[in-house]
Amino acid sequence: MAERSSTMKTPLNKALAQRRSKRRYSRRSCGEGTYLGYTSGRQTVLKIPTSRKKPKSRDITNQVDPDQVALLVKKEWHLSYVTPLYQFRYTMLKTYSKELSAFLVSEKQQGQTIETGQELCFKVNISVVLGLAETNQDAETIYIQILSKQVFAAKDEAQKVVWSGLLTCINGDVDYLRSLPPEFVSLPLLCTSGPESLSALVKSWLKKTFDCCFGPICITSTNLQWLAALWTGCHPTKNIQYLKLAWTIPTQPPMDVTYKVNPQDVWKLWDSARLDDGAEDSINIEEVNSFIRGLQTHFFRHFRLDLSAGSLMRVSTALGSAHHSGKIKITSPDYMTTVLQLLTECALLKMPI
Known part of the structure:
Protein backbone atom coordinates (compact mmCIF):
# COMPACT_ATOMS: atom_id res chain seq x y z
CA MET A 1 0.00 0.00 0.00
CA ALA A 2 1.52 3.28 -1.08
CA GLU A 3 1.38 6.57 0.70
CA ARG A 4 2.23 10.05 -0.46
CA SER A 5 2.47 13.13 1.68
CA SER A 6 2.93 16.77 0.80
CA THR A 7 3.52 19.96 2.74
CA MET A 8 3.22 22.86 0.38
CA LYS A 9 1.98 26.37 -0.38
CA THR A 10 -1.72 26.48 -1.09
CA PRO A 11 -2.81 28.43 -4.21
CA LEU A 12 -4.50 31.67 -3.29
CA ASN A 13 -5.99 32.85 -6.55
CA LYS A 14 -6.31 29.99 -9.04
CA ALA A 15 -7.67 26.96 -7.23
CA LEU A 16 -11.21 28.13 -6.63
CA ALA A 17 -13.94 26.67 -8.77
CA GLN A 18 -16.75 28.82 -10.14
CA ARG A 19 -18.96 29.92 -7.30
CA ARG A 20 -22.58 29.03 -7.55
CA SER A 21 -25.38 30.86 -5.85
CA LYS A 22 -26.18 29.56 -2.37
CA ARG A 23 -28.92 26.97 -2.04
CA ARG A 24 -31.12 26.22 0.88
CA TYR A 25 -32.81 22.88 1.49
CA SER A 26 -35.68 22.15 3.79
CA ARG A 27 -35.40 19.45 6.44
CA ARG A 28 -36.26 16.03 5.09
CA SER A 29 -37.31 12.88 6.83
CA CYS A 30 -34.60 10.59 8.22
CA GLY A 31 -33.17 8.17 5.70
CA GLU A 32 -34.02 10.15 2.57
CA GLY A 33 -31.06 10.70 0.26
CA THR A 34 -29.81 13.92 -1.31
CA TYR A 35 -27.14 14.71 -3.84
CA LEU A 36 -24.83 15.15 -0.85
CA GLY A 37 -25.24 11.50 0.17
CA TYR A 38 -25.77 11.35 3.93
CA THR A 39 -25.78 15.12 4.39
CA SER A 40 -29.14 16.44 5.48
CA GLY A 41 -30.72 19.78 4.77
CA ARG A 42 -29.48 21.41 7.97
CA GLN A 43 -25.91 20.69 6.97
CA THR A 44 -26.11 22.88 3.87
CA VAL A 45 -25.73 25.74 6.37
CA LEU A 46 -23.80 25.18 9.58
CA LYS A 47 -23.69 27.86 12.28
CA ILE A 48 -20.21 28.48 13.61
CA PRO A 49 -19.02 30.64 16.50
CA THR A 50 -16.76 32.71 14.28
CA SER A 51 -17.23 35.78 12.12
CA ARG A 52 -15.65 36.21 8.72
CA LYS A 53 -13.60 39.30 9.50
CA LYS A 54 -12.86 38.86 13.18
CA PRO A 55 -13.24 35.22 14.19
CA LYS A 56 -14.53 34.76 17.71
CA SER A 57 -14.47 31.62 19.76
CA ARG A 58 -17.33 30.70 22.02
CA ASP A 59 -15.86 29.89 25.40
CA ILE A 60 -18.39 27.40 26.75
CA THR A 61 -16.70 27.49 30.15
CA ASN A 62 -18.69 30.69 30.69
CA GLN A 63 -21.88 28.62 30.83
CA VAL A 64 -20.67 25.07 31.45
CA ASP A 65 -18.82 23.96 34.57
CA PRO A 66 -15.10 24.00 33.60
CA ASP A 67 -14.58 20.73 35.48
CA GLN A 68 -17.23 19.09 33.30
CA VAL A 69 -15.74 20.59 30.16
CA ALA A 70 -12.38 19.09 31.10
CA LEU A 71 -14.01 15.65 31.14
CA LEU A 72 -15.16 16.04 27.53
CA VAL A 73 -12.03 17.26 25.77
CA LYS A 74 -8.88 15.35 24.80
CA LYS A 75 -10.65 11.97 24.79
CA GLU A 76 -11.10 9.80 21.74
CA TRP A 77 -14.84 9.22 21.45
CA HIS A 78 -16.53 6.42 19.53
CA LEU A 79 -19.86 7.49 18.08
CA SER A 80 -23.26 5.77 18.04
CA TYR A 81 -26.84 6.86 17.50
CA VAL A 82 -29.51 6.22 20.13
CA THR A 83 -33.25 6.11 19.59
CA CYS A 213 -31.62 0.78 20.39
CA PHE A 214 -28.20 1.74 19.06
CA GLY A 215 -26.25 1.77 15.84
CA PRO A 216 -22.81 2.89 14.68
CA ILE A 217 -22.13 6.28 13.15
CA CYS A 218 -19.58 6.56 10.37
CA ILE A 219 -18.41 10.10 9.65
CA THR A 220 -18.92 10.45 5.91
CA SER A 221 -16.44 12.07 3.57
CA THR A 222 -18.76 15.07 3.26
CA ASN A 223 -18.96 15.54 7.02
CA LEU A 224 -15.17 15.26 7.30
CA GLN A 225 -14.98 18.08 4.78
CA TRP A 226 -17.26 20.15 7.03
CA LEU A 227 -14.93 19.55 9.96
CA ALA A 228 -11.86 20.46 7.88
CA ALA A 229 -13.49 23.76 6.92
CA LEU A 230 -14.75 24.47 10.44
CA TRP A 231 -11.42 23.88 12.15
CA THR A 232 -9.57 25.83 9.43
CA GLY A 233 -11.91 28.77 10.03
CA CYS A 234 -10.80 28.79 13.67
CA HIS A 235 -7.14 29.38 12.78
CA PRO A 236 -6.80 33.15 13.42
CA THR A 237 -7.83 32.81 17.07
CA LYS A 238 -6.90 29.23 17.98
CA ASN A 239 -3.99 28.36 15.62
CA ILE A 240 -4.83 25.00 14.06
CA GLN A 241 -1.01 24.47 13.60
CA TYR A 242 -1.59 22.21 10.60
CA LEU A 243 -4.31 20.62 8.50
CA LYS A 244 -3.75 16.95 7.77
CA LEU A 245 -6.08 15.07 5.45
CA ALA A 246 -6.01 11.39 4.54
CA TRP A 247 -7.68 9.98 1.43
CA THR A 248 -8.10 6.42 0.20
CA ILE A 249 -7.89 6.13 -3.59
CA PRO A 250 -9.68 3.11 -5.19
CA THR A 251 -6.67 1.79 -7.08
CA GLN A 252 -5.39 -1.80 -7.17
CA PRO A 253 -4.10 -2.13 -4.55
CA PRO A 254 -5.85 0.81 -2.76
CA MET A 255 -3.63 3.81 -2.17
CA ASP A 256 -3.57 5.90 1.02
CA VAL A 257 -2.64 9.53 0.50
CA THR A 258 -1.68 11.81 3.39
CA TYR A 259 -1.88 15.52 2.64
CA LYS A 260 -0.48 18.03 5.16
CA VAL A 261 -0.92 21.76 4.62
CA ASN A 262 0.70 24.79 6.22
CA PRO A 263 -1.84 26.59 8.49
CA GLN A 264 -1.32 30.06 7.03
CA ASP A 265 -1.73 28.80 3.47
CA VAL A 266 -4.81 26.77 4.23
CA TRP A 267 -6.37 29.70 6.11
CA LYS A 268 -5.84 32.01 3.11
CA LEU A 269 -7.43 29.44 0.84
CA TRP A 270 -10.42 29.13 3.17
CA ASP A 271 -10.76 32.91 3.47
CA SER A 272 -10.78 33.24 -0.31
CA ALA A 273 -13.43 30.51 -0.57
CA ARG A 274 -15.84 32.47 1.62
CA LEU A 275 -18.75 33.96 -0.30
CA ASP A 276 -19.13 37.72 -0.28
CA ASP A 277 -22.84 37.47 0.55
CA GLY A 278 -22.42 34.70 3.14
CA ALA A 279 -23.48 35.07 6.75
CA GLU A 280 -20.55 35.93 8.97
CA ASP A 281 -21.48 33.46 11.70
CA SER A 282 -22.04 30.45 9.44
CA ILE A 283 -20.52 28.43 6.64
CA ASN A 284 -22.42 26.77 3.81
CA ILE A 285 -21.94 23.83 1.48
CA GLU A 286 -20.81 25.99 -1.44
CA GLU A 287 -17.92 27.36 0.60
CA VAL A 288 -16.92 23.91 1.86
CA ASN A 289 -16.97 22.47 -1.66
CA SER A 290 -14.91 25.38 -3.01
CA PHE A 291 -12.38 24.97 -0.20
CA ILE A 292 -11.92 21.23 -0.75
CA ARG A 293 -11.73 21.65 -4.54
CA GLY A 294 -8.93 24.19 -4.03
CA LEU A 295 -6.94 21.68 -1.97
CA GLN A 296 -7.54 18.90 -4.49
CA THR A 297 -6.62 21.12 -7.46
CA HIS A 298 -3.29 22.05 -5.96
CA PHE A 299 -2.47 18.42 -5.13
CA PHE A 300 -3.30 17.38 -8.69
CA ARG A 301 -1.05 20.12 -10.07
CA HIS A 302 1.91 18.71 -8.13
CA PHE A 303 1.29 14.94 -8.22
CA ARG A 304 -1.18 14.34 -11.09
CA LEU A 305 -3.42 12.42 -8.70
CA ASP A 306 -7.11 13.25 -8.52
CA LEU A 307 -8.15 13.10 -4.86
CA SER A 308 -11.80 13.68 -5.79
CA ALA A 309 -11.84 10.11 -7.14
CA GLY A 310 -11.22 8.80 -3.63
CA SER A 311 -12.80 9.12 -0.20
CA LEU A 312 -11.66 11.42 2.58
CA MET A 313 -11.01 9.17 5.57
CA ARG A 314 -9.44 11.37 8.23
CA VAL A 315 -9.10 15.03 9.20
CA SER A 316 -6.68 16.23 11.85
CA THR A 317 -5.60 19.58 13.32
CA ALA A 318 -4.39 20.71 16.74
CA LEU A 319 -8.06 21.48 17.55
CA GLY A 320 -9.27 17.94 16.94
CA SER A 321 -9.30 14.90 14.70
CA ALA A 322 -11.98 12.72 13.17
CA HIS A 323 -11.97 9.39 11.34
CA HIS A 324 -14.44 7.85 8.92
CA SER A 325 -14.88 4.85 11.23
CA GLY A 326 -16.73 7.04 13.76
CA LYS A 327 -13.93 8.20 16.05
CA ILE A 328 -13.41 11.82 17.04
CA LYS A 329 -11.25 13.80 19.46
CA ILE A 330 -12.05 17.40 20.38
CA THR A 331 -9.13 19.19 21.99
CA SER A 332 -10.54 22.72 22.23
CA PRO A 333 -13.75 23.54 24.13
CA ASP A 334 -14.26 26.76 22.18
CA TYR A 335 -15.82 25.03 19.17
CA MET A 336 -17.18 21.95 20.88
CA THR A 337 -20.86 22.81 20.54
CA THR A 338 -20.54 23.35 16.79
CA VAL A 339 -18.89 19.96 16.32
CA LEU A 340 -21.52 18.30 18.53
CA GLN A 341 -24.22 19.99 16.46
CA LEU A 342 -22.83 18.38 13.32
CA LEU A 343 -22.58 14.99 15.03
CA THR A 344 -26.13 15.31 16.38
CA GLU A 345 -27.32 15.77 12.82
CA CYS A 346 -25.35 12.70 11.76
CA ALA A 347 -26.98 10.66 14.55
CA LEU A 348 -30.52 11.78 13.65
CA LEU A 349 -29.86 10.99 10.01
CA LYS A 350 -28.66 7.46 10.73
CA MET A 351 -31.52 6.70 13.12
CA PRO A 352 -34.16 4.34 11.71
CA ILE A 353 -37.59 5.85 11.16
Whole structure:
Protein backbone atom coordinates (compact mmCIF):
# COMPACT_ATOMS: atom_id res chain seq x y z
CA MET A 1 0.00 0.00 0.00
CA ALA A 2 1.52 3.28 -1.08
CA GLU A 3 1.38 6.57 0.70
CA ARG A 4 2.23 10.05 -0.46
CA SER A 5 2.47 13.13 1.68
CA SER A 6 2.93 16.77 0.80
CA THR A 7 3.52 19.96 2.74
CA MET A 8 3.22 22.86 0.38
CA LYS A 9 1.98 26.37 -0.38
CA THR A 10 -1.72 26.48 -1.09
CA PRO A 11 -2.81 28.43 -4.21
CA LEU A 12 -4.50 31.67 -3.29
CA ASN A 13 -5.99 32.85 -6.55
CA LYS A 14 -6.31 29.99 -9.04
CA ALA A 15 -7.67 26.96 -7.23
CA LEU A 16 -11.21 28.13 -6.63
CA ALA A 17 -13.94 26.67 -8.77
CA GLN A 18 -16.75 28.82 -10.14
CA ARG A 19 -18.96 29.92 -7.30
CA ARG A 20 -22.58 29.03 -7.55
CA SER A 21 -25.38 30.86 -5.85
CA LYS A 22 -26.18 29.56 -2.37
CA ARG A 23 -28.92 26.97 -2.04
CA ARG A 24 -31.12 26.22 0.88
CA TYR A 25 -32.81 22.88 1.49
CA SER A 26 -35.68 22.15 3.79
CA ARG A 27 -35.40 19.45 6.44
CA ARG A 28 -36.26 16.03 5.09
CA SER A 29 -37.31 12.88 6.83
CA CYS A 30 -34.60 10.59 8.22
CA GLY A 31 -33.17 8.17 5.70
CA GLU A 32 -34.02 10.15 2.57
CA GLY A 33 -31.06 10.70 0.26
CA THR A 34 -29.81 13.92 -1.31
CA TYR A 35 -27.14 14.71 -3.84
CA LEU A 36 -24.83 15.15 -0.85
CA GLY A 37 -25.24 11.50 0.17
CA TYR A 38 -25.77 11.35 3.93
CA THR A 39 -25.78 15.12 4.39
CA SER A 40 -29.14 16.44 5.48
CA GLY A 41 -30.72 19.78 4.77
CA ARG A 42 -29.48 21.41 7.97
CA GLN A 43 -25.91 20.69 6.97
CA THR A 44 -26.11 22.88 3.87
CA VAL A 45 -25.73 25.74 6.37
CA LEU A 46 -23.80 25.18 9.58
CA LYS A 47 -23.69 27.86 12.28
CA ILE A 48 -20.21 28.48 13.61
CA PRO A 49 -19.02 30.64 16.50
CA THR A 50 -16.76 32.71 14.28
CA SER A 51 -17.23 35.78 12.12
CA ARG A 52 -15.65 36.21 8.72
CA LYS A 53 -13.60 39.30 9.50
CA LYS A 54 -12.86 38.86 13.18
CA PRO A 55 -13.24 35.22 14.19
CA LYS A 56 -14.53 34.76 17.71
CA SER A 57 -14.47 31.62 19.76
CA ARG A 58 -17.33 30.70 22.02
CA ASP A 59 -15.86 29.89 25.40
CA ILE A 60 -18.39 27.40 26.75
CA THR A 61 -16.70 27.49 30.15
CA ASN A 62 -18.69 30.69 30.69
CA GLN A 63 -21.88 28.62 30.83
CA VAL A 64 -20.67 25.07 31.45
CA ASP A 65 -18.82 23.96 34.57
CA PRO A 66 -15.10 24.00 33.60
CA ASP A 67 -14.58 20.73 35.48
CA GLN A 68 -17.23 19.09 33.30
CA VAL A 69 -15.74 20.59 30.16
CA ALA A 70 -12.38 19.09 31.10
CA LEU A 71 -14.01 15.65 31.14
CA LEU A 72 -15.16 16.04 27.53
CA VAL A 73 -12.03 17.26 25.77
CA LYS A 74 -8.88 15.35 24.80
CA LYS A 75 -10.65 11.97 24.79
CA GLU A 76 -11.10 9.80 21.74
CA TRP A 77 -14.84 9.22 21.45
CA HIS A 78 -16.53 6.42 19.53
CA LEU A 79 -19.86 7.49 18.08
CA SER A 80 -23.26 5.77 18.04
CA TYR A 81 -26.84 6.86 17.50
CA VAL A 82 -29.51 6.22 20.13
CA THR A 83 -33.25 6.11 19.59
CA PRO A 84 -35.39 8.15 22.06
CA LEU A 85 -35.31 6.99 25.68
CA TYR A 86 -38.67 5.87 27.04
CA GLN A 87 -39.61 7.07 30.52
CA PHE A 88 -36.22 8.62 31.19
CA ARG A 89 -36.35 10.98 34.18
CA TYR A 90 -33.67 13.52 35.08
CA THR A 91 -34.85 13.38 38.69
CA MET A 92 -33.79 9.72 38.92
CA LEU A 93 -30.12 9.98 37.95
CA LYS A 94 -28.92 8.74 41.35
CA THR A 95 -31.19 5.72 41.07
CA TYR A 96 -29.95 5.02 37.54
CA SER A 97 -26.35 5.26 38.78
CA LYS A 98 -26.98 2.60 41.44
CA GLU A 99 -28.86 0.35 39.01
CA LEU A 100 -26.14 0.49 36.37
CA SER A 101 -23.46 -0.14 39.00
CA ALA A 102 -25.32 -3.21 40.27
CA PHE A 103 -25.83 -4.42 36.71
CA LEU A 104 -22.09 -4.22 35.97
CA VAL A 105 -21.16 -6.07 39.15
CA SER A 106 -23.73 -8.75 38.37
CA GLU A 107 -22.41 -9.22 34.84
CA LYS A 108 -18.85 -9.44 36.15
CA GLN A 109 -19.83 -12.07 38.72
CA GLN A 110 -21.59 -14.10 36.04
CA GLY A 111 -18.35 -14.32 34.10
CA GLN A 112 -18.87 -11.49 31.65
CA THR A 113 -15.50 -10.43 30.24
CA ILE A 114 -14.72 -6.82 31.09
CA GLU A 115 -11.43 -5.43 29.85
CA THR A 116 -10.46 -3.55 33.01
CA GLY A 117 -8.41 -6.14 34.91
CA GLN A 118 -9.45 -7.69 38.24
CA GLU A 119 -11.83 -4.93 39.33
CA LEU A 120 -15.02 -6.10 41.02
CA CYS A 121 -16.31 -2.94 42.67
CA PHE A 122 -17.86 -0.57 40.16
CA LYS A 123 -19.19 2.88 40.95
CA VAL A 124 -21.27 4.76 38.40
CA ASN A 125 -21.86 8.50 38.35
CA ILE A 126 -24.58 9.77 36.01
CA SER A 127 -24.83 13.55 35.92
CA VAL A 128 -26.23 16.42 33.86
CA VAL A 129 -23.93 18.72 31.88
CA LEU A 130 -25.87 21.97 32.15
CA GLY A 131 -25.30 24.69 29.57
CA LEU A 132 -24.60 22.67 26.42
CA ALA A 133 -28.20 22.75 25.13
CA GLU A 134 -28.60 25.31 22.35
CA THR A 135 -32.40 25.47 22.08
CA ASN A 136 -35.41 24.91 24.32
CA GLN A 137 -36.10 21.68 22.43
CA ASP A 138 -32.67 20.17 23.20
CA ALA A 139 -32.61 17.79 26.16
CA GLU A 140 -29.85 18.45 28.66
CA THR A 141 -26.68 16.43 28.07
CA ILE A 142 -26.03 13.36 30.24
CA TYR A 143 -22.54 12.28 31.29
CA ILE A 144 -21.86 8.73 32.50
CA GLN A 145 -18.67 7.86 34.32
CA ILE A 146 -17.69 4.38 35.52
CA LEU A 147 -15.06 4.10 38.24
CA SER A 148 -13.52 0.93 39.57
CA LYS A 149 -11.08 -0.35 42.17
CA GLN A 150 -8.91 -3.44 42.30
CA VAL A 151 -10.23 -6.31 44.41
CA PHE A 152 -7.36 -6.17 46.91
CA ALA A 153 -6.78 -2.42 46.79
CA ALA A 154 -6.17 -0.48 50.00
CA LYS A 155 -9.17 1.25 51.53
CA ASP A 156 -7.74 4.72 50.92
CA GLU A 157 -6.80 3.98 47.30
CA ALA A 158 -8.75 6.15 44.90
CA GLN A 159 -10.98 4.61 42.29
CA LYS A 160 -9.94 5.08 38.68
CA VAL A 161 -12.09 6.08 35.76
CA VAL A 162 -12.37 3.12 33.39
CA TRP A 163 -15.14 4.32 31.05
CA SER A 164 -16.91 7.54 30.05
CA GLY A 165 -20.03 8.19 28.03
CA LEU A 166 -21.92 11.21 26.74
CA LEU A 167 -25.57 11.32 25.65
CA THR A 168 -26.35 14.61 23.96
CA CYS A 169 -28.53 16.59 21.57
CA ILE A 170 -27.21 19.91 20.25
CA ASN A 171 -29.48 21.89 17.92
CA GLY A 172 -31.56 18.82 17.14
CA ASP A 173 -34.18 19.04 14.43
CA VAL A 174 -37.01 21.03 16.02
CA ASP A 175 -39.85 19.41 14.05
CA TYR A 176 -38.63 15.94 14.94
CA LEU A 177 -38.16 16.73 18.63
CA ARG A 178 -41.60 18.33 18.90
CA SER A 179 -43.19 15.30 17.27
CA LEU A 180 -42.05 12.96 20.04
CA PRO A 181 -44.59 11.90 22.70
CA PRO A 182 -43.88 13.47 26.11
CA GLU A 183 -42.74 10.16 27.63
CA PHE A 184 -39.72 10.09 25.30
CA VAL A 185 -36.45 11.99 25.71
CA SER A 186 -34.24 12.35 22.62
CA LEU A 187 -30.48 12.23 23.21
CA PRO A 188 -29.55 10.84 19.79
CA LEU A 189 -25.76 11.04 20.00
CA LEU A 190 -23.81 8.62 22.21
CA CYS A 191 -20.06 9.18 22.60
CA THR A 192 -18.12 6.48 24.43
CA SER A 193 -14.53 6.32 25.64
CA GLY A 194 -13.21 3.13 27.18
CA PRO A 195 -13.18 -0.65 26.69
CA GLU A 196 -15.64 -1.93 24.11
CA SER A 197 -16.82 -4.59 26.56
CA LEU A 198 -18.02 -1.89 28.96
CA SER A 199 -19.62 0.05 26.11
CA ALA A 200 -21.58 -3.06 25.16
CA LEU A 201 -22.76 -3.57 28.76
CA VAL A 202 -23.82 0.07 29.17
CA LYS A 203 -25.75 -0.10 25.90
CA SER A 204 -27.37 -3.35 27.06
CA TRP A 205 -28.49 -1.70 30.31
CA LEU A 206 -29.80 1.39 28.52
CA LYS A 207 -31.68 -0.79 26.05
CA LYS A 208 -33.37 -2.80 28.80
CA THR A 209 -34.12 0.22 30.98
CA PHE A 210 -35.32 2.72 28.37
CA ASP A 211 -36.41 0.54 25.46
CA CYS A 212 -33.96 2.15 23.03
CA CYS A 213 -31.62 0.78 20.39
CA PHE A 214 -28.20 1.74 19.06
CA GLY A 215 -26.25 1.77 15.84
CA PRO A 216 -22.81 2.89 14.68
CA ILE A 217 -22.13 6.28 13.15
CA CYS A 218 -19.58 6.56 10.37
CA ILE A 219 -18.41 10.10 9.65
CA THR A 220 -18.92 10.45 5.91
CA SER A 221 -16.44 12.07 3.57
CA THR A 222 -18.76 15.07 3.26
CA ASN A 223 -18.96 15.54 7.02
CA LEU A 224 -15.17 15.26 7.30
CA GLN A 225 -14.98 18.08 4.78
CA TRP A 226 -17.26 20.15 7.03
CA LEU A 227 -14.93 19.55 9.96
CA ALA A 228 -11.86 20.46 7.88
CA ALA A 229 -13.49 23.76 6.92
CA LEU A 230 -14.75 24.47 10.44
CA TRP A 231 -11.42 23.88 12.15
CA THR A 232 -9.57 25.83 9.43
CA GLY A 233 -11.91 28.77 10.03
CA CYS A 234 -10.80 28.79 13.67
CA HIS A 235 -7.14 29.38 12.78
CA PRO A 236 -6.80 33.15 13.42
CA THR A 237 -7.83 32.81 17.07
CA LYS A 238 -6.90 29.23 17.98
CA ASN A 239 -3.99 28.36 15.62
CA ILE A 240 -4.83 25.00 14.06
CA GLN A 241 -1.01 24.47 13.60
CA TYR A 242 -1.59 22.21 10.60
CA LEU A 243 -4.31 20.62 8.50
CA LYS A 244 -3.75 16.95 7.77
CA LEU A 245 -6.08 15.07 5.45
CA ALA A 246 -6.01 11.39 4.54
CA TRP A 247 -7.68 9.98 1.43
CA THR A 248 -8.10 6.42 0.20
CA ILE A 249 -7.89 6.13 -3.59
CA PRO A 250 -9.68 3.11 -5.19
CA THR A 251 -6.67 1.79 -7.08
CA GLN A 252 -5.39 -1.80 -7.17
CA PRO A 253 -4.10 -2.13 -4.55
CA PRO A 254 -5.85 0.81 -2.76
CA MET A 255 -3.63 3.81 -2.17
CA ASP A 256 -3.57 5.90 1.02
CA VAL A 257 -2.64 9.53 0.50
CA THR A 258 -1.68 11.81 3.39
CA TYR A 259 -1.88 15.52 2.64
CA LYS A 260 -0.48 18.03 5.16
CA VAL A 261 -0.92 21.76 4.62
CA ASN A 262 0.70 24.79 6.22
CA PRO A 263 -1.84 26.59 8.49
CA GLN A 264 -1.32 30.06 7.03
CA ASP A 265 -1.73 28.80 3.47
CA VAL A 266 -4.81 26.77 4.23
CA TRP A 267 -6.37 29.70 6.11
CA LYS A 268 -5.84 32.01 3.11
CA LEU A 269 -7.43 29.44 0.84
CA TRP A 270 -10.42 29.13 3.17
CA ASP A 271 -10.76 32.91 3.47
CA SER A 272 -10.78 33.24 -0.31
CA ALA A 273 -13.43 30.51 -0.57
CA ARG A 274 -15.84 32.47 1.62
CA LEU A 275 -18.75 33.96 -0.30
CA ASP A 276 -19.13 37.72 -0.28
CA ASP A 277 -22.84 37.47 0.55
CA GLY A 278 -22.42 34.70 3.14
CA ALA A 279 -23.48 35.07 6.75
CA GLU A 280 -20.55 35.93 8.97
CA ASP A 281 -21.48 33.46 11.70
CA SER A 282 -22.04 30.45 9.44
CA ILE A 283 -20.52 28.43 6.64
CA ASN A 284 -22.42 26.77 3.81
CA ILE A 285 -21.94 23.83 1.48
CA GLU A 286 -20.81 25.99 -1.44
CA GLU A 287 -17.92 27.36 0.60
CA VAL A 288 -16.92 23.91 1.86
CA ASN A 289 -16.97 22.47 -1.66
CA SER A 290 -14.91 25.38 -3.01
CA PHE A 291 -12.38 24.97 -0.20
CA ILE A 292 -11.92 21.23 -0.75
CA ARG A 293 -11.73 21.65 -4.54
CA GLY A 294 -8.93 24.19 -4.03
CA LEU A 295 -6.94 21.68 -1.97
CA GLN A 296 -7.54 18.90 -4.49
CA THR A 297 -6.62 21.12 -7.46
CA HIS A 298 -3.29 22.05 -5.96
CA PHE A 299 -2.47 18.42 -5.13
CA PHE A 300 -3.30 17.38 -8.69
CA ARG A 301 -1.05 20.12 -10.07
CA HIS A 302 1.91 18.71 -8.13
CA PHE A 303 1.29 14.94 -8.22
CA ARG A 304 -1.18 14.34 -11.09
CA LEU A 305 -3.42 12.42 -8.70
CA ASP A 306 -7.11 13.25 -8.52
CA LEU A 307 -8.15 13.10 -4.86
CA SER A 308 -11.80 13.68 -5.79
CA ALA A 309 -11.84 10.11 -7.14
CA GLY A 310 -11.22 8.80 -3.63
CA SER A 311 -12.80 9.12 -0.20
CA LEU A 312 -11.66 11.42 2.58
CA MET A 313 -11.01 9.17 5.57
CA ARG A 314 -9.44 11.37 8.23
CA VAL A 315 -9.10 15.03 9.20
CA SER A 316 -6.68 16.23 11.85
CA THR A 317 -5.60 19.58 13.32
CA ALA A 318 -4.39 20.71 16.74
CA LEU A 319 -8.06 21.48 17.55
CA GLY A 320 -9.27 17.94 16.94
CA SER A 321 -9.30 14.90 14.70
CA ALA A 322 -11.98 12.72 13.17
CA HIS A 323 -11.97 9.39 11.34
CA HIS A 324 -14.44 7.85 8.92
CA SER A 325 -14.88 4.85 11.23
CA GLY A 326 -16.73 7.04 13.76
CA LYS A 327 -13.93 8.20 16.05
CA ILE A 328 -13.41 11.82 17.04
CA LYS A 329 -11.25 13.80 19.46
CA ILE A 330 -12.05 17.40 20.38
CA THR A 331 -9.13 19.19 21.99
CA SER A 332 -10.54 22.72 22.23
CA PRO A 333 -13.75 23.54 24.13
CA ASP A 334 -14.26 26.76 22.18
CA TYR A 335 -15.82 25.03 19.17
CA MET A 336 -17.18 21.95 20.88
CA THR A 337 -20.86 22.81 20.54
CA THR A 338 -20.54 23.35 16.79
CA VAL A 339 -18.89 19.96 16.32
CA LEU A 340 -21.52 18.30 18.53
CA GLN A 341 -24.22 19.99 16.46
CA LEU A 342 -22.83 18.38 13.32
CA LEU A 343 -22.58 14.99 15.03
CA THR A 344 -26.13 15.31 16.38
CA GLU A 345 -27.32 15.77 12.82
CA CYS A 346 -25.35 12.70 11.76
CA ALA A 347 -26.98 10.66 14.55
CA LEU A 348 -30.52 11.78 13.65
CA LEU A 349 -29.86 10.99 10.01
CA LYS A 350 -28.66 7.46 10.73
CA MET A 351 -31.52 6.70 13.12
CA PRO A 352 -34.16 4.34 11.71
CA ILE A 353 -37.59 5.85 11.16
